[in-house]
Amino acid sequence: MSASNNSLIPSFRRPPSRVAIRRTPNYQADLTALLDETLREFDLPVQGRTVLLKPNFVEPDPQGVINTHPAVVAAARECFLHLGARNVIVAEGPGHERDTEGILETNRLRHHLGPLADKFVDLNLDDVRLVPTRTRASTVKELYLPRTVLEADFVVSMPKLKTHHWAGVTLSLKNMFGIVPGNCYGWPKNALHWAGLTRSILDINSTVRPDFAIVDGIVGMEGNGPLQGDAKPCGLLVAGDDPVAVDATCTRIMGMVPERIDYLAHAGLLLGHLKKENIRQLGESPESVRTSFAVLAAFDRLREVASKTPHPFTPSPLPSPQGEGRGGRDLR
Amino acid sequence: MLYDRMCPGGGWNSGNPLVYGTAGVPRIGPTVWALLALKNYRDRSENCQSLDWLGRAYTQIQGPGSLALAHLCLKVHGRSVPALGPSLAVLNSNNQFLGHTLVAAWAAIALSGRPRWLTTEARN
Numbered sequence: 001m002s003a004s005n006n007s008l009i010p011s012f013r014r015p016p017s018r019v020a021i022r023r024t025p026n027y028q029a030d031l032t033a034l035l036d037e038t039l040r041e042f043d044l045p046v047q048g049r050t051v052l053l054k055p056n057f058v059e060p061d062p063q064g065v066i067n068t069h070p071a072v073v074a075a076a077r078e079c080f081l082h083l084g085a086r087n088v089i090v091a092e093g094p095g096h097e098r099d100t101e102g103i104l105e106t107n108r109l110r111h112h113l114g115p116l117a118d119k120f121v122d123l124n125l126d127d128v129r130l131v132p133t134r135t136r137a138s139t140v141k142e143l144y145l146p147r148t149v150l151e152a153d154f155v156v157s158m159p160k161l162k163t164h165h166w167a168g169v170t171l172s173l174k175n176m177f178g179i180v181p182g183n184c185y186g187w188p189k190n191a192l193h194w195a196g197l198t199r200s201i202l203d204i205n206s207t208v209r210p211d212f213a214i215v216d217g218i219v220g221m222e223g224n225g226p227l228q229g230d231a232k233p234c235g236l237l238v239a240g241d242d243p244v245a246v247d248a249t250c251t252r253i254m255g256m257v258p259e260r261i262d263y264l265a266h267a268g269l270l271l272g273h274l275k276k277e278n279i280r281q282l283g284e285s286p287e288s289v290r291t292s293f294a295v296l297a298a299f300d301r302l303r304e305v306a307s308k309t310p311h312p313f314t315p316s317p318l319p320s321p322q323g324e325g326r327g328g329r330d331l332r
Numbered sequence: 333m334l335y336d337r338m339c340p341g342g343g344w345n346s347g348n349p350l351v352y353g354t355a356g357v358p359r360i361g362p363t364v365w366a367l368l369a370l371k372n373y374r375d376r377s378e379n380c381q382s383l384d385w386l387g388r389a390y391t392q393i394q395g396p397g398s399l400a401l402a403h404l405c406l407k408v409h410g411r412s413v414p415a416l417g418p419s420l421a422v423l424n425s426n427n428q429f430l431g432h433t434l435v436a437a438w439a440a441i442a443l444s445g446r447p448r449w450l451t452t453e454a455r456n
Contacts (some may be wrong), residue, residue, distance in 0.1 A: 060394075122432065
């Protein structure tokens with residue numbers, strides 16, 4: 001299992017995190033060289049190990065706006081092999097579409113990686129094991145998780161930089177929804193939504209905390225994300241070994257306040273750093289690359305308001321999951 | 333209830349037909365399952381719209397599972413489709429169906445012709 005799965009650490013005991021922001025003009029740039037230089041700044045413990053790359057492949061996406069771009073996935077795979085990884089697997093459990101291969105072909109993953117039979121695992125159909133959740137935030141006390149994820153030594157969350165019409169944003173933590181198998185939780189994974197979206201995100205990430213995150217922000221999505229929004233070219237890759245810090249940084253880049261996003265605010269208590277003073281930025285600064293993402297009206301409150309007054313860190317009460325008070329659901 | 337969930341213009345997806353006022357995009361799998369479930373209502377306009385959508389989408393399908401299901405559904409409803417075998421052979425050569433038993437099963441069912449257990453029965 002991933003080395004960082006034991007790291008439920010209060011933020012005041014956690015050492016500072018590092019997040020790298022790199023500019024790149026497009027997907028045709030030398031992403032391998034850029035990521036190689038970036039990853040070497042982190043001294044990652046992947047020598048001789050199995051690395052699992054978890055991109056965000058949701059639906060067929062010929063325009064390349066919804067899914068993590070395959071060029072980024074291919075570059076990451078090559079970089080981890082350069083770092084001495086014994087094996088690098090790309091794995092995803094698409095939440096809306098059972099025809100995984102159709103998504104991969106539309107996304108042109110084979111064009112970038114070659115034949116996929118020995119490089120890609122469909123997590124929706126993998127063998128599973130029942131694992132107690134570490135935070136027990138939701139009504140789901142145990143999760144069926146794929147063997148491929150549990151046996152990986154190093155897990156990399158590779159999301160797209162997008163808004164989300166329920167969560168506010170979808171980044172490296174929300175991306176981990178895709179490790180939960182559709183064979184057990186359906187298409188889409190409504191069982192987890194019913195258990196409470198924020199709570200489920202916490203439970204999944206406390207149980208399988210990504211060791212690293214690489215965010216595809218070369219072209220993100222704004223507006224009615226994560227599927228029906230508009231392309232938002234940003235020309236960025238964001239990477240770090242603390243997924244909470246990566247998501248906080250990305251949220252600031254998007255012109256929003258991470259403390260106002262429920263799941264991030266709560267994740268910042270135990271799973272990683274949220275506050276700027278605890279995050280050391282490498283490469284560009286969030287301020288220098290900030291670009292305001294359009295959001296649905298209901299999420300206007302997440303936007304950064306120009307103010308000299310520090311925002312108090314006050315996580316909102318977790319919303320009640322739908323299952324509570326109505327008999328709940330036995331999700332085992 | 334199924335018809336309530338149909339996407340504007342035909343077809344179904346696994347989410348909502350409308351999200352914040354934007355029409356949902358139909359997908360092959362849910363459309364096939366809905367149409368097979370509704371096969372006894374062939375005269376309803378929703379069925380015709382959805383079959384029309386499926387017929388147009390058929391030529392763009394890139395996954396073997398979706399191709400097999402779409403082929404099966406169109407044949408059950410009496411729509412003409414190209415031969416399935418050569419297309420599946422090409423897709424299998426790409427990634428070996430990613431080793432999915434389910435996809436292989438769907439392909440086998442679709443290649444077997446028009447299964448009796450899916451034969452359309454007209455109902456007024």
